[in-house]
Amino acid sequence: MTIDTLARGITRVPIPVPLPVHTTNCYVLDSGDGVFIVDAGMDTPEAREAWEYAIGTLHLREAHVRGIFVTHFHPDHLGLAAWLSGRLGAPVRMMGGEREAARQYLRPWTQVDWDRFRDFYMTHGLTRVQAADWWDLEQAFRQGLTMPLHVEPIQPDHEEYQGRLSLVFLEQGGHTEHQGLVWLPKQRILFTGDQVLARITPNVSLWPNSCGNPLQEYLESLDRLRGLDVALALPAHETPIDNLHARVDALFEHHRQRGEKVLELLKSGGQTGLELTCQLFDRPLHDYQLRFALGETLAHVEYLRQWGAIRVTEGMPQRIWRR
Numbered sequence: 513m514t515i516d517t518l519a520r521g522i523t524r525v526p527i528p529v530p531l532p533v534h535t536t537n538c539y540v541l542d543s544g545d546g547v548f549i550v551d552a553g554m555d556t557p558e559a560r561e562a563w564e565y566a567i568g569t570l571h572l573r574e575a576h577v578r579g580i581f582v583t584h585f586h587p588d589h590l591g592l593a594a595w596l597s598g599r600l601g602a603p604v605r606m607m608g609g610e611r612e613a614a615r616q617y618l619r620p621w622t623q624v625d626w627d628r629f630r631d632f633y634m635t636h637g638l639t640r641v642q643a644a645d646w647w648d649l650e651q652a653f654r655q656g657l658t659m660p661l662h663v664e665p666i667q668p669d670h671e672e673y674q675g676r677l678s679l680v681f682l683e684q685g686g687h688t689e690h691q692g693l694v695w696l697p698k699q700r701i702l703f704t705g706d707q708v709l710a711r712i713t714p715n716v717s718l719w720p721n722s723c724g725n726p727l728q729e730y731l732e733s734l735d736r737l738r739g740l741d742v743a744l745a746l747p748a749h750e751t752p753i754d755n756l757h758a759r760v761d762a763l764f765e766h767h768r769q770r771g772e773k774v775l776e777l778l779k780s781g782g783q784t785g786l787e788l789t790c791q792l793f794d795r796p797l798h799d800y801q802l803r804f805a806l807g808e809t810l811a812h813v814e815y816l817r818q819w820g821a822i823r824v825t826e827g828m829p830q831r832i833w834r835r
């Protein structure tokens with residue numbers, strides 16, 4: 513494992529994750545008056561071992577750890593927060609809305625949750641059996657994710673000073689509803705979580721419990737990043753980004769093209785969400801990938817529907833039509 517210094521006082525700790533991205537980049541910020549950690553990684557034995565190595569190398573037990581900030585509630589970010597907090601005696605912090613989303617996601621699920629989940633996927637073309645399989649996948653996704661007992665909430669745009677660092681906490685929607693990004697205006701550094709990645713297009717999906725229009729939220733959030741002075745963006749996966757604005761433009765272009773493709777595919781007539789997904793992602797997908805692909809397709813459908821370019825006919829399954 514290579515722990516590297518990316519700027520003065522900014523260290524990247526790559527924590528292994530059993531996902532296609534391979535690692536979550538966690539960051540240790542040294543303010544000269546204690547340290548601050550961004551993201552914790554997923555809870556696996558390998559990840560704990562990697563943190564133990566980093567704790568030893570960076571002398572974190574001896575440092576004053578002022579907080580462990582979790583950008584969003586996905587397992588590869590929140591997973592190890594409770595453990596790391598205990599290990600370092602440091603508080604876990606999240607955006608207030610994201611903390612609430614995490615609590616909702618991790619509460620015991622009931623029959624009502626299953627009914628909503630099954631109806632959502634059957635509405636978009638899955639059979640009941642497939643929906644039950646996906647439910648099992650969802651439970652596996654939740655497994656091993658522990659909500660820390662205490663999480664300090666942070667308000668959007670909150671600014672605070674730690675030693676020589678000033679930190680601004682920004683809230684961004686779309687990937688999750690309240691993902692938190694940390695901006696260091698003096699250093700012109702932005703920790704982007706999963707909101708902006710160098711190569712991968714961050715997942716923006718409509719889920720059974722989504723409300724509103726996630727793609728619209730995502731694009732509006734991205735657009736706000738254009739107003740920030742950033743020389744270096746440090747994402748939670750892959751490599752650093754040295755031209756954030758160009759990457760934001762590329763993400764806008766990706767979504768524009770994808771929207772056009774959806775409209776193009778609907779020329780041949782009404783389709784279910786699942787049929788549309790299989791055409792849009794023209795390659796074999798296993799269940800895990802297909803769930804994300806369907807979610808992304810539906811996010812585009814909802815976006816285009818709210819723009820008036822698409823209509824849906826109610827039913828089980830529902831059909832999607834171009835206007």
Ligand SMILES: [Zn+2]
Pocket residue numbers: 586588589706748749
């Ligand atoms: Zn992630």
